[in-house]
Amino acid sequence: MRPIEPTTLSIRAPRIEGDEIILTPEARLFLAELGHAFSPKVSELLERRRRIQERLDSGVLFDFLPETKAIRDGEWTVADVPHSLRDRRVEITGPVDRKMIINALNSGANVFMADFEDSSAPTWANLITGQVALYEAVRGSLRHEDASSGKHYSLNEQVASLMVRPRGLHLPERHIELNGRPLPAALVDFGLFFFHNARVQVERGVGPWFYLPKLESHLEARLWNDVFLFAQQALGMPPGTVKATVLIETLPAAFEMDEILYELRQHSAGLNCGRWDYIFSFIKKLRRDPACVLPDRDQITMKQHFLRSYTQLLVKTCHRRKAHAMGGMAAFIPIKSDPEQNRLALDKVRADKQREVEDGHDGTWVAHPGLIQVAREIFDAHMPGPNQIERQRDDVSVSAPDLLRVPEGSRTEVGLRHNIRVGVQYIEAWLRGLGCVPLYNLMEDAATAEISRSQVWQWLRHRAVLDDGQVLTPERFRQVLDEEMHALRVMLGAAYVDGHRFSEARELFERLSTSEAFEEFLTLPAYDLLLNLTE
Known part of the structure; x- marks a missing residue:
């Protein structure tokens, strides 16, 4: 076990191979500074979530915020993204193990989102080995030898752009304490990656870029904007160097999309439709209302009114603000053992991606490399440019009741x-x-x-x-x-x-x-x- 550091930051975990690359004295100091600056605000925002849930449980309904109406009505846009981030038509996501990172970066997708959040279990080994692997990937030196097959993996010369998703604000990292309290896991994941890799990425013109999960309000977006400003200043980078896409995957965030973009407008790379977490959030936030009991999961498709409304509102909002509107995940895995079932599954993927590109999305997510070509063909056929941000959706009109309509089914x-x-x-x-x-x-x-x-x-x-x-x-x-x-x-x-x-x-x-x-x-x-x- 490591002793408590002079900075009051302590690492309470066993040694992991490669941790000396990541947990340097300078990196620990950077985490301590992030924690001192932002841990209290994270706690305050989590308490705010609890108070809002109490009001929802008492019967208060969601609505668009009256105090931010001027932002929704105002004429403003987000800052331009770098040229290398303009075309995001196919993005693949996955956990941060070495083999996955190499295969995803080599997959032919435009973007790989390396995920410390929902697709990674937060063991100390996963955290440290993931940070080491990304450190090497940014520098083009990542290698992997599969012990079972003897197969060697390495990065191609041309790879997907890298984005990183830190864990949500609600999660602690109990292996790293500041003044005896666990650091927010979001600050750990972001801080370690940014500190070690941001300068290298800037030199190569490919980052640093992030995905932000599970935000529930524009105030949480403001926190992240402040984190970015703090981190950029600490490393001597100009404001706006960081670009971040926010996943709209909670019900309250759907009512604050304009406001979230506004808070991050200097650092925004748009919004994404996190459909699965969004369904979970719908259940969670409206859990005490007997009128909001949902049908079977497989009946909650994108044809349901509340999902259709939220995705179209996202496209309209993003394009009005000159931001990317990213589509949702295709979670199907190719079924090699059953060609007919595989054909039916791919037909569903095609229909889903066709809906997204026709609605105006600028790109989409897949979970498996076998779906990249399917998604790319559909977006290539309907989106000849790098994106379709210029396509306004003035025909879309979404009200609070539209976003709250309970899906039908058994x-x-x-x-x-x-x-x-x-x-x-x-x-x-x-x-x-x-x-x-x-x-x-x-x-x-x-x-x-x-x-x-x-x-x-x-x-x-x-x-x-x-x-x-x-x-x-x-x-x-x-x-x-x-x-x-x-x-x-x-x-x-x-x-x-x-x-x-x-x-x-x-x-x-x-x-x-x-x-x-x-x-x-x-x-x-x-x-x-x-x-x-x-x-």
């Missing part, structure tokens, strides 16, 4: 069982340090696990009637949970026990689904388990 036992299977298996993998998990021909991350457990909680809380006419009770839920765990045990055999964490995952999923109080993020209690199990 609640079924099939949907309940799917939620249990996905939720438990994802949590189990996460507890083993894996944050991006292929399940049932989809690449699942923390967002879809959040939908699974929050939907079960909502159905139980409001005694939802399933398609067989019976109310979902805690007793019925536990019976179905027992049956699904037995099915997993049979399917996996000895692997169910050997090296797996199904007991802990089942307990956590059950606790989150049946507790009286709603847990804001499953990754918070899961983090406690992760630390106990892996360190």
Whole structure:
């Protein structure tokens, strides 16, 4: 264990190979300065979220903010992005392990978003090895030798542009303390990457660029803008060097898109439709309202009015402000074993990307390299320029009731069982340090696990009637949970026990689904388990 540093920053973790590259005295000092400057504000903003939720629970409805109407009505635009960030038609995302980084940068996508958030489990080893890998990737020296296959991986001469997503403001990094308190994980992820790589990226004209997750207000965007200004000044860079895209993946953020762009206008690289987290946020924020109980997850498609409204409003807002409007994730994985199922899955991807480009999006996300060509062909056919920011969507008119319309559909036992299977298996993998998990021909991350457990909680809380006419009770839920765990045990055999964490995952999923109080993020209690199990 490392001793407490003179800066009052302490690293409470075992040594990891390569950490001397990342945790230099200068980098630790930079983290301490970030923490001193911004940790109190992060705590204040999290407390503000709690107070807003109390008002929502009491029956107050979302609406556009009257105090920021002048910003929404005003004529202003964001600053231009660098030429190398103008064309983002296909972006691929994934965790920060060496092989993934190399394959994604070599994939032919325009952008790779290296993700410390929903597709990475925050073990200390994952954090440090991910930062080391990105340090080498920025300098073009990243290599990987696959021990099982003996295959060698290295970067091509031409690679995708790199963007980095730090963890959300709500997450702590308990291995790094300032004055005895964990630093916000967002400051750690951003701070370590920026400190080591920003100058090199600026010299090469390819960064530093970021994605910002789970913002809930323009005040949180203002915090990030202040962080950028602070970091740029510390490294002697002009304001506006950093560019950041905000994921609009929470319901409150959908009501403040103009304001979020305005706060970050010097550093903005647009907005992105984080559809899966957005569905989770819809459930979470409206959780006490029995009129807002959602149908099965697979019925909540982009054709539902509340999602259609939010994505079109995002395009209209971004293009009015001369900013990129990025589309959502295609989570399908190519199904090599079943050509017909693979064809049907690709048809869905094509339809989704066709909708996005026709709506005016300037690019889209995929989770697998096998989908890059499909997405590129569709965007190339309909978007001959680097983007379509010039296309205004004055035909779009979205009101608060549009954003709050509850999706239509049924609640079924099939949907309940799917939620249990996905939720438990994802949590189990996460507890083993894996944050991006292929399940049932989809690449699942923390967002879809959040939908699974929050939907079960909502159905139980409001005694939802399933398609067989019976109310979902805690007793019925536990019976179905027992049956699904037995099915997993049979399917996996000895692997169910050997090296797996199904007991802990089942307990956590059950606790989150049946507790009286709603847990804001499953990754918070899961983090406690992760630390106990892996360190």
